[in-house]
Amino acid sequence: MPRFGLGQKGVMRKRVGVLMGGPSCERDISLKSGCAVLQALLNRGLEAVAVELPTAPLMNGYKEMVIDRLHSSDLDAVFITLHGEFGEDGGIQEILEGMGMPYTGSRVYASRLSMDKIGSREIFRSKDIATPRHRTVVRGGILAPAQGYFEELGSPLVIKPSDRGSSIGLSIIDSERNFYTAVHLAFKYSDRVMIEEYIKGCEITVGILGDKALPIVEIVPKKGFFDFKAKYEKGLTEYIIPAGIDREIHKLCHDVALLSHKALGVRFFSRVDMILSEKDVPVVLELNTIPGLTETSLLPKAALAAGIGFEDLVLKILGSVNHKGGA
Numbered sequence: 001m002p003r004f005g006l007g008q009k010g011v012m013r014k015r016v017g018v019l020m021g022g023p024s025c026e027r028d029i030s031l032k033s034g035c036a037v038l039q040a041l042l043n044r045g046l047e048a049v050a051v052e053l054p055t056a057p058l059m060n061g062y063k064e065m066v067i068d069r070l071h072s073s074d075l076d077a078v079f080i081t082l083h084g085e086f087g088e089d090g091g092i093q094e095i096l097e098g099m100g101m102p103y104t105g106s107r108v109y110a111s112r113l114s115m116d117k118i119g120s121r122e123i124f125r126s127k128d129i130a131t132p133r134h135r136t137v138v139r140g141g142i143l144a145p146a147q148g149y150f151e152e153l154g155s156p157l158v159i160k161p162s163d164r165g166s167s168i169g170l171s172i173i174d175s176e177r178n179f180y181t182a183v184h185l186a187f188k189y190s191d192r193v194m195i196e197e198y199i200k201g202c203e204i205t206v207g208i209l210g211d212k213a214l215p216i217v218e219i220v221p222k223k224g225f226f227d228f229k230a231k232y233e234k235g236l237t238e239y240i241i242p243a244g245i246d247r248e249i250h251k252l253c254h255d256v257a258l259l260s261h262k263a264l265g266v267r268f269f270s271r272v273d274m275i276l277s278e279k280d281v282p283v284v285l286e287l288n289t290i291p292g293l294t295e296t297s298l299l300p301k302a303a304l305a306a307g308i309g310f311e312d313l314v315l316k317i318l319g320s321v322n323h324k325g326g327a
Contacts, residue, residue, distance in 0.1 A: 014076035016041060016318065019092065021052040023062070024084030025168050025189065033081040033293040040314040041079070049073060053082070066095055077102040077321050079314075081293055084164060088290050089115040102321040106289045110265040114289045117162050117194060120264055121284075127263045129256060130283045134196035136162065139187055146179035153197040159183055161190030172198060201277040204243050206257035207291070207302035208270045209316065213254040214302035218243035239298070241305045249280050256282040268320035271299050 018041070020034025021027055034050060041048035051073050053066060070078070078096055080103055086092055090112035096103045106114065113119050121131045133153055137143050149157060156174040159182040160167075169189035171182035186193040203221075207214040218240040243250065257272040264287060271291035275283045291299045295310045303313045 014047070015074060016046055016048045016077050016079055017051040017070065017073050017075040018048060018079045018081060019051050019053065019087075020081045021055065022082045022084075022086050022092075023053070023055055024082065024086060025164070026084035026087075027055055029292060030081055030083045030087065033083065033297070036294040036310070037079055037081050037314050040311040041318070044311055044315060048079075049075075051075075051078070053086075063095060066092070067099065070095075070099065070101065075101065077104075077318070079104050079318055080290060083290055083292070084168075088288070089163065104317050104321055105269070106265070106267040110267065111289050114264050114266060114270075114287045115163050117160075117286055118192065120287060123263050124260060124284055127259060129260055129263070130277075130281055132158070132196040132199050132283060132285070134194045137183065137193045137195060139191040143180075143183065146176040149179070149195050150176065153195065156198045157182075158194075158196045158198050159186050160194055160196075161186045162192040162194050164189045199275040199277055199283045201275045201283070202243070202245070204245075204253060204274055204276055204282075205298050205302075206253055206272045206274070207299040208257060208261045208266075208272065209299075209303060209306075209308070209313070210268060210320075211258070211261065213257055214299075215242040215305040216245070216250060216253055217241050217298050217302050218245070219298075239301060241301055245276065246280075249276065252280075253282045256284065260284050260287055269299070269317055 018034050018038040020030050022030060024030065038048055038050050051069060056062060078101055080087060080092060082088070082092055088111055090108040093103065093108045093111050097108060105111070113123065118136055124131050135149065156172050158170065158172050160170040169186045171185060173179060173182050183193055203219040205217045205219065220238040220240065222237060253274065253276065256274070260272050261270050266287065266289055271288045273285045273288065275285065277283055291297065293300065300310050300313055304310070308316070
């Protein structure tokens with residue numbers, strides 16, 4: 001497969017497929033990311049095409065359909081903007097590697113590990129990275145009385161699927177009467193549910209680009225917490241860039257984000273979500289290997305604060321298909 005390079009006029013002379021859509025519950029967000037990336041590539045004179053995957057569930061024949069669609073698109077490389085299931089869990093990456101197709105983002109193992117909040121937290125703890133205390137409940141397993149979780153982990157509790165993004169299926173509860181409803185909601189999206197302590201503090205996110213930390217984004221929801229609605233409905237959340245935190249704490253958060261990125265073997269770019277606790281301890285919630293990529297998404301906001309416009313960000317990510325790091 002030919003390497004990507006710049007032509008005489010600075011234009012990459014290869015055909016790029018922007019992979020979007022797919023079967024995930026984050027499909028609509030993926031389509032927005034994909035359309036934004038596609039337009040950025042076209043604006044820069046690249047030969048880029050949309051490759052939209054259907055919303056059909058992951059059943060027999062889906063993998064073969066994806067391979068046929070990729071082959072028929074006659075691509076030299078793929079820019080992945082699939083979020084969630086099949087996009088960030090190593091599924092599409094495994095297919096592309098089997099085809100010998102260069103692609104953006106992390107490799108199979110790092111993608112799978114990052115998507116698994118339980119597995120990734122075990123790695124974080126082994127590197128002395130702070131994460132919330134939690135308990136795991138599996139479908140069909142034994143769910144202890146709600147009171148026990150409140151006594152062990154405190155109130156409120158955070159209940160969420162172990163392998164979903166965008167706060168889908170997540171609840172924050174402070175009453176036992178809402179406990180089973182929240183667990184049932186989380187089980188709609190995963191076979192494993194996390195019941196974790198709520199960390200009081202400042203919600204921040206650290207974008208990584210070229211394996212270097214970008215300015216920190218402070219997230220301030222105007223009502224409640226940073227749920228799906230607050231993330232994607234305009235005007236419900238304020239973003240402060242760079243975050244209004246002490247310089248030494250800012251560096252500490254950068255260090256923790258980079259350590260998390262490297263610990264999971266992530267390639268070139270990511271976004272690390274964390275809470276800066278009331279004691280100024282960065283507590284890592286999760287790492288996103290394919291964060292939102294619209295001009296108003298958090299990683300592009302952080303890049304812009306570092307002087308990197310959206311189109312330049314997209315080109316940098318595309319150029320990383322030759323990057324040797326990651327797993």
